Amino acid sequence: MASFVHLTDDEYDEVLVDDGPDNYDGTEEPKEDDGVEEPIVGMTFSSEEEVRSYYMRYAKQKGFGVRRRNSRQSEDGRVRWFTLVCARQGTAKSQASNILKPRQTERVGCKARINAVLNEDGGYTLSSVILDHTHYVSPGKARHFRCFKKVDARVAKRLEINDEAGIRTSKTFQSVIVEAGGYENVPFGQKECQNYIEKARQLRLGVGGVEALTNYFQEMQKKNVEFFYAIDVGPDMRLKNVFWADARSRAAYQSFGDVITFDTTYLTNAYKMPFAPFVGVNHHGQSILFGCGLISNEDAITFEWLFESWLKCMNDQPPNAIITEQDKAMKLAIARVFPTTRHRFCLWHIMKKLPEKFGSHSRYDEIKDSLHKCVYDSLSENEFEERWSALLETNDLRENAWLGLLYADRHYWVPAYVKNTFWAGMSTTQRSEGMNTFFDDYVHSRTTLKQFVDQYDSALRRKAENEAIANFNSFNTEIPCISHYPIEKQFQKIYTIAKFKEVQEEFRGFLYLTTSYFGGDGANFTYVVGDEIKVSDGFIKRVNYFVSVCGEDSLDITCSCKLFEFRGILCRHALRILAQLDKSEVPPKYILDRWRKDIKRQYVNVKSSYEATSNPEKQRFNRIQNCFYKLCSNAAKTERSCVKLISQLEQLKSEYPDDDSYGACSTAGLVTPIDGTTNNVLSPLVVRSKGRPTTKRRTHPVEKALKKPSTRRRLSTTEVQNPLIILYTYVEFIF
Secondary structure: OOOOOOOOHHHHHOOOOOOOOOOOOOOOOOOOOOOOOOOOOOOEEOOHHHHHHHHHHHHHHHOOOEEEEEEEEOOOOOEEEEEEEEOOOOOOOOOOOOOOOOOOOOOOOOOOEEEEEEOOOOOEEEEEEEOOOOOOOOHHHHHHOHHHOOOOHHHHHHHHHHHHOOOOHHHHHHHHHHHHOOHHHOOOOHHHHHHHHHHHHHHHHOOOOHHHHHHHHHHHHHHOOOOEEEEEEOOOOEEEEEEEEOHHHHHHHHHHOOEEEEOOOOEOEOOOOEEEEEEEEOOOOOEEEEEEEEEOOOOHHHHHHHHHHHHHHOOOOOOOEEEEOOOHHHHHHHHHHOOOOEEEEOHHHHHOOHHHHHOOOOOHHHHHHHHHHHHHOOOOHHHHHHHHHHHHHHOOOOOOHHHHHHHHOHHHOOHHHHOOOOOOOOOOOHHHHHHHHHHOOOOOOOEOHHHHHHHHHHHHHHHHHHHHHHHHHHHHOOOOOOOOOHHHHHHHHHEOHHHHHHHHHHHHHHHHEEEEEEEEEOOEEEEEEEEEEEEEOOEEEEEEEEEEEEOOOOOEEEEOOOHHHHHOOOOHHHHHHHHHOOOOOOOHHHOOHHHEOOOOOHHHHOOOHHHHOOOHHHHHHHHHHHHHHHHHHHHOOOHHHHHHHHHHHHHHHOOOOOOOOOOOOOOOOEEOOOOOOOEEOEOOOOOOOOOOOOOOOOOOHHHHHHOOOOOOOOOOHHHHOOHHHHHHHOHHHHO
16 A cells, blocks of 8 residues: 655655646536535545545535646556645745736635545545635525536537527526526536636647648548638748638629629738638628638739639639739739729728828928819719819829829729729728628637638628528518609619619609700710719708600610719719600610619529538537427426426436547648648748728727736747747637
C-alpha cells in the first residue's frame, strides 16, 4: 500500500493548480443528498471518482466549493494519492499590472481538505482530513461555486441549436431561467453556457485554419458536384487567396448575372483578409450572392486571379456590367479579364471624398454645390462638360490633381456617361455593402477561415428563405392599383410586388407632370414633359425631359432621363405619354423578364451544398424529442405519473450509455500543387490591407469591445499564432 505524503503550504504553492471553469474533470453534478456524513480518516472508496463525488456532496451540503489541489502517479500510471481542498485554499498571487488596482480573489488560505491514498485493494483511503474553515460557509449560496456548475444535456442541446440559428446565448439562458422558475433552480450561470458554446463551436468547426477550410470544400463538393472552389497558395505553400460558390449561386447567375457589384471594403477574419463578394440583384430587388473570395492582397495580380476563378466558375460568361470602388488595381484587372464588360465606379465612394479634398478650402460650399450640379443635374455629356469647365474656371481648380483624375475617368462614374447602360438600378456598391451588413449577424473581425465559411452557409440559407417568402407574397397577395390606367394593371399582373411598387411610384409622379407637344415628322413625335423634383424641404427644381415616340404598331419610346435604360423600369414621363396616347398595353420590349414573377427560374430547384449539411445526429435527436414531448406533457399532470415516468427513464439509462466520441474531427487538409506533390497548406499571414473607407455600416459588438482597454492577460506567441485561441479568448464579447 502506498504511503501518504503530506506537503506543507509552501510545497503546495509549487504545484500547478487547474483553476479553470471546468476543473472538476467532468464529474457528474453532485446530487443533493440529505445528511451526508462528515469525512473521517480511514474511510475507503472504490475509486477516485467515488471520492470526488462524495466530497462534492458533502461540500455542497456544508456550503463551500471544492478544487483538486495536486496528485502523484506511479510508474504504471495509477494515481498514488490526490488532494481535494476547499475552493478558498491557498494564497493568491496578484497578476494585476497596476498594484493599486488588485484583482478580486477567492483564496484566503483555508486549510480544509481531504487526502486520499491508493490502498492494497485498488481503492482509496482517506489518510488526512481537515474540516475547519477560515471563512464563513453558506449552504444556500454553494451553487455559485464553479465546481457545482455544469450545463445539463438538455440545455446543452438547446444551446447548440439556438447558437446555429443565430440566437444569442443570453436569450437562451433567460428562457432556461423562466422554464426553471428562477435562478436558484438552475445549477449553472450564463457564463457556463457561454463556455459550453465556445467548446461546442470548437468541436463543430474543427481546426480553425486552412486544414478545416479545405476539408470543408472537399466535403461540399462530394455532396454536390456543382460546388466550386479555388485555393491559391504561394511557393511556401501558405494560403494566399480563396474563392468559392455554391450550386444555387452558380445557377442564379444564369438569370441575374447581367449586372454585378464587387467590393472589398469589409474585413472579416483574424487574418484581416478582405471579404470580396460578387453580388447581383434578383427579380425582387434583393441582393443575391454569386460567390465570394477571401484575398490576402489588393493588387492587380490578386484581383486577376480572383476574377479568373470567378469567370471559370460561371462557365466563362462575363457580366454585362460591373460596379466597383475607384481602384487602379481593380480597373486594370477588369480590363484584362472582362474586356467586354462595362465598368463603373461607385459614385458614393467618390462623392464622399469631397470633404476630405476640399474641406479646408475657403470656397468649399460653392465648390460642393457646383460639383453636385455638375454630376447630378447634367442630362447629357455636353452639359456635363460645360458645367465642369465652369467649375474649374470659377474656383481656379485647373491644377487640382484629384479633379483632374476624376475627369480623366469620367466615363467610369459620371451618370451622364453611364446611364445608357443597364445597371439594374444600382449606382453604387451598396449591394456589396448591404451583403456585408447581412453577414454581420454571422461573422466578425476575428472569425477564423473555417468558421467564416460555415457561417456563410447560414447566411445563404436566410437569403434563400427571404426570396421564397417574397415569391409567395408576389403570387398570393397584390397591391391595389392607384389609377384607372390599364397599363398599371398590366404591370400589377406581371411584375413582382417589389418591382410593381417601383412602377407604382412612377404613376404617383403623374401629379407633378405637365406635357406639351414639341414636334414630329410622320410617325415620329417628341413631347416635352415638365417634372418637379423635390431637392429639399424648401426647394423644388423644375426639369424638362424630352420623350420621343416612334412608330405605330411597333412602338418605340425613349426619354432623356434614361431611367428605363438604367433601371429597367419605364419612367413617369414615358408612362404619362403612353397614357395620353390611350395605349392600353406597354410594348413587350419594355417588360423585362428579370422583373417578372410568372417565369419559372431553374436555380430555384437547384439543391445547394449547404442544404445537404444538416447534422444526422440532430435530426435523430429532434425525432426522439418530438416523441417524448407528448409523453412528458401527460406525465406532468400528476405527481404520481411524474415519479413513475422518471423511474422508468432511469432504468432506460443503462441501455443507452454516454458516448464521448462526439466532436471528433479530421485534420487532414491537403492541396495538390501543379507538380503533383501533396503538401500541407499553411494558414495565411496577417496582411496589412489598404485603408478602408469610413462607411457607416453597423459595427459588430466584438469590434466595439475590442476597441476598449483590455484587462485580460497578454497572449503568448504560440496563442497569437492560433486563430482559434484568439477567437475564443474574446468570444464572451459576442454576447
